[in-house]
Amino acid sequence: MRVAKFGGTSVANAEQIRKVASIIAENEERKFVVVSAPGKREATDTKVTDLLIQLADAVLEKGHVENALRAVVSRYEEIALDLNLSADIIETIKEDLQARVAFDTSHEGKFIDQMKASGEDNNAKLIAAYFQSTGIEAQYVNPKEAGLLVSDEPGNAQVLPESYDHLFQLRERPGVIVFPGFFGYSKEGTLVTFPRGGSDITGSILAAGVKADLYENFTDVDSVFAANPKIVENPVNIKKMTYREMRELSYAGFSVFHDEALMPAFRQSIPVCIKNTNNPEARGTMIMAERACVLNPVIGIASDSEFCTLYVRKYLMHREIGFGRKLLQIIEEEGISYEHIPSGIDDTSVILKQCQLDGEKEDRIITRIREELDVDDVYVERDFSMIMMVGEGMHNTIGLSARATSALANADVNIEMINQGSSEVSLVFGIRQEDEEKAVRALYEEFFGAADDSIE
Amino acid sequence: MRVAKFGGTSVANAEQIRKVASIIAENEERKFVVVSAPGKREATDTKVTDLLIQLADAVLEKGHVENALRAVVSRYEEIALDLNLSADIIETIKEDLQARVAFDTSHEGKFIDQMKASGEDNNAKLIAAYFQSTGIEAQYVNPKEAGLLVSDEPGNAQVLPESYDHLFQLRERPGVIVFPGFFGYSKEGTLVTFPRGGSDITGSILAAGVKADLYENFTDVDSVFAANPKIVENPVNIKKMTYREMRELSYAGFSVFHDEALMPAFRQSIPVCIKNTNNPEARGTMIMAERACVLNPVIGIASDSEFCTLYVRKYLMHREIGFGRKLLQIIEEEGISYEHIPSGIDDTSVILKQCQLDGEKEDRIITRIREELDVDDVYVERDFSMIMMVGEGMHNTIGLSARATSALANADVNIEMINQGSSEVSLVFGIRQEDEEKAVRALYEEFFGAADDSIE
Numbered sequence: 001m002r003v004a005k006f007g008g009t010s011v012a013n014a015e016q017i018r019k020v021a022s023i024i025a026e027n028e029e030r031k032f033v034v035v036s037a038p039g040k041r042e043a044t045d046t047k048v049t050d051l052l053i054q055l056a057d058a059v060l061e062k063g064h065v066e067n068a069l070r071a072v073v074s075r076y077e078e079i080a081l082d083l084n085l086s087a088d089i090i091e092t093i094k095e096d097l098q099a100r101v102a103f104d105t106s107h108e109g110k111f112i113d114q115m116k117a118s119g120e121d122n123n124a125k126l127i128a129a130y131f132q133s134t135g136i137e138a139q140y141v142n143p144k145e146a147g148l149l150v151s152d153e154p155g156n157a158q159v160l161p162e163s164y165d166h167l168f169q170l171r172e173r174p175g176v177i178v179f180p181g182f183f184g185y186s187k188e189g190t191l192v193t194f195p196r197g198g199s200d201i202t203g204s205i206l207a208a209g210v211k212a213d214l215y216e217n218f219t220d221v222d223s224v225f226a227a228n229p230k231i232v233e234n235p236v237n238i239k240k241m242t243y244r245e246m247r248e249l250s251y252a253g254f255s256v257f258h259d260e261a262l263m264p265a266f267r268q269s270i271p272v273c274i275k276n277t278n279n280p281e282a283r284g285t286m287i288m289a290e291r292a293c294v295l296n297p298v299i300g301i302a303s304d305s306e307f308c309t310l311y312v313r314k315y316l317m318h319r320e321i322g323f324g325r326k327l328l329q330i331i332e333e334e335g336i337s338y339e340h341i342p343s344g345i346d347d348t349s350v351i352l353k354q355c356q357l358d359g360e361k362e363d364r365i366i367t368r369i370r371e372e373l374d375v376d377d378v379y380v381e382r383d384f385s386m387i388m389m390v391g392e393g394m395h396n397t398i399g400l401s402a403r404a405t406s407a408l409a410n411a412d413v414n415i416e417m418i419n420q421g422s423s424e425v426s427l428v429f430g431i432r433q434e435d436e437e438k439a440v441r442a443l444y445e446e447f448f449g450a451a452d453d454s455i456e
Numbered sequence: 457m458r459v460a461k462f463g464g465t466s467v468a469n470a471e472q473i474r475k476v477a478s479i480i481a482e483n484e485e486r487k488f489v490v491v492s493a494p495g496k497r498e499a500t501d502t503k504v505t506d507l508l509i510q511l512a513d514a515v516l517e518k519g520h521v522e523n524a525l526r527a528v529v530s531r532y533e534e535i536a537l538d539l540n541l542s543a544d545i546i547e548t549i550k551e552d553l554q555a556r557v558a559f560d561t562s563h564e565g566k567f568i569d570q571m572k573a574s575g576e577d578n579n580a581k582l583i584a585a586y587f588q589s590t591g592i593e594a595q596y597v598n599p600k601e602a603g604l605l606v607s608d609e610p611g612n613a614q615v616l617p618e619s620y621d622h623l624f625q626l627r628e629r630p631g632v633i634v635f636p637g638f639f640g641y642s643k644e645g646t647l648v649t650f651p652r653g654g655s656d657i658t659g660s661i662l663a664a665g666v667k668a669d670l671y672e673n674f675t676d677v678d679s680v681f682a683a684n685p686k687i688v689e690n691p692v693n694i695k696k697m698t699y700r701e702m703r704e705l706s707y708a709g710f711s712v713f714h715d716e717a718l719m720p721a722f723r724q725s726i727p728v729c730i731k732n733t734n735n736p737e738a739r740g741t742m743i744m745a746e747r748a749c750v751l752n753p754v755i756g757i758a759s760d761s762e763f764c765t766l767y768v769r770k771y772l773m774h775r776e777i778g779f780g781r782k783l784l785q786i787i788e789e790e791g792i793s794y795e796h797i798p799s800g801i802d803d804t805s806v807i808l809k810q811c812q813l814d815g816e817k818e819d820r821i822i823t824r825i826r827e828e829l830d831v832d833d834v835y836v837e838r839d840f841s842m843i844m845m846v847g848e849g850m851h852n853t854i855g856l857s858a859r860a861t862s863a864l865a866n867a868d869v870n871i872e873m874i875n876q877g878s879s880e881v882s883l884v885f886g887i888r889q890e891d892e893e894k895a896v897r898a899l900y901e902e903f904f905g906a907a908d909d910s911i912e
Contacts, residue, residue, distance in 0.1 A: 247801065260772075309877075316716075319793070322784075322788045336777075337774070341799065342875055343796055347878050349877055396870055399861075399865035401861045401874060418875075421875070
């Protein structure tokens, strides 16, 4: 039994939805279908979710509600006509939207959640209707009725544990279940949306609830790449990766998906497969608990920019028990989170995302460190990038850091920081931001240059 | 004007003291001479300081005081006879020791300080007498009379700032000043000894006080070596190094001298020269504020063993503001100091000297971390060594870490940790303890293999 989730571009128009239907029809294991709202049909298009936000604004600001409403409905209308669906479904959707527009606006967050979530909800109804019209036994299921309970935090819902047992019951229902992504309901019965990656989260929760054998995540790429295609030309596809690798890569700016979205599935050790709606034959990328580290100890290279270094020097620092703790205390009190803390004997650096330090906060922190910790020197340096090499096979691979540092040296990249020693699956280099692309390409060439178009 | 300090082996017997006299006679810039107590004459010999501790014990435990006293006096006697000095000096020393033996023993620490310090004090008197007998205009000066004031902490005296002005007055005195190392006097007038490296500290304070042009530290080696001679065969001599390099090297188990002993001189930017009493022509090693980083970016390779890693893993650790601080807080509350904190995304390691963790403390810390920080995993791994490469030229030397990691890889050494990024003059590798010598040799070969017998 599988859960198949389809992203916005996979359900953006009739043509895409036909592909979805054939993917479902092709394998009866695909009993659960989670759908997003219709996404962009081409680069300049507007997602339905954005149209809905405009509609919500129009209602709140007493603007042209009618026009905004029509803009949303017409997107569904176009799809329905193109799929030769009866007018009923559009009526259903129109009535649903009118009901939501009339919804109590006293709590803005809840109102906006209501509006936004309709994108997935109505698309699920439409797709269920289309499935039926093609002869697939299918039914739309609403998260409330299914018992997907979440915490009452508009835009940041967290699933409640009892949901899983409720969802397990869905296995008993006949035919294909079409389930809207992105939202659940609080115990009080109000609709609440998930944070970033909402439909991925729904699919992941559903997969865990129904104890699926596989969670298929359909997007518009054939697989996860070993490096950012914007930096490296035609990077190799990753066939298999582990959850840990996935997590470390998504953390360092890898845009596969939001790294926490898959946790419910991971916790149940349900394998996840990234597949392409437009090329379902492509093998895709399998994400699982373990993999054999054959060919390549490194599975991916990620990078992220705009880090700064807070440098602190104090004579005999290393003899002063509590110095590091006091330093982190100040940083914590300023509400700042840090990435790494490389240390010397009389100095230590704290590396953090520089967006956290506006001029005023920077001045305050530097003053506090100078006065409270009585240091000899303290300053901030900006514009560093972190390059992260990830791979289960990396730990205990003799010579790996030698290969990486040599590749960077040959590319004339100066290494400002190296962090190796805690995570078993990653190695992090701090470099000057202007060297980022050069560095990623050099490391890619070193570790994937020889590889064919895909790696295990 | 120079301060010349002579260590224990440099004043162990008449022959050595003759060398000292000719070194002083040879250059009139050498106005200030700081002497230690007579050290070992050969490997199996006992230092006078140790004889004095035996004497102090004999007094405190009502043992054979006479024998112990005779053992000390005879060492001076032998030297005096061999130097053809009149009997007066031995009388002076004998009376001095008898006075000290009769000293109030109610405060044991102060009593022992009195006894120990006599080793340097009487040797200074003897050497001054010998200088005079050879025609050198010389006088013994007692630290009390010179105004070398220190804090009243037996065995751990800290110099008081006013001392420097007092010592500056010594410049006015005629001839050579022979000054005993190792001790000063509290404001109350009691004798207090310095911590480890006591005579080096005295020389350093005197150099700062008299504003010397150079502080010559005479030992029994031609210079500082680039690596530990016990590990590397005939390591190259270091001709010039900076204070920072000196500090980082002494920290990582480099046995040149106690890294804080030279601070008073360093603070006044007085260059320090390590020279060999037995080969004064040898150029020695100059330690100064700055050096030109010619030939070699790396100046030395040090290593230290018996470190352990406290590993902590917690899902979403990197999102939890304050986690690192709470972890260090626990370590601080257990009175433990750490060396490095490499970090992953969901894990962090704290590297520390394992002697700090007896089984009981280890269990308590692990329990506290598990319970108070609610982590997914926490454990301690032991028997790591830290290899430290030091050199002012290292920072911004592209390819340096590549050379180092490659050398380790070729020696089949797995790198468990790399810490680079804060100190500009050092790069630290964590490796398995059993690989320590292999690693040091490999790095030495890579960075000094081509060098001739000495480096700038």
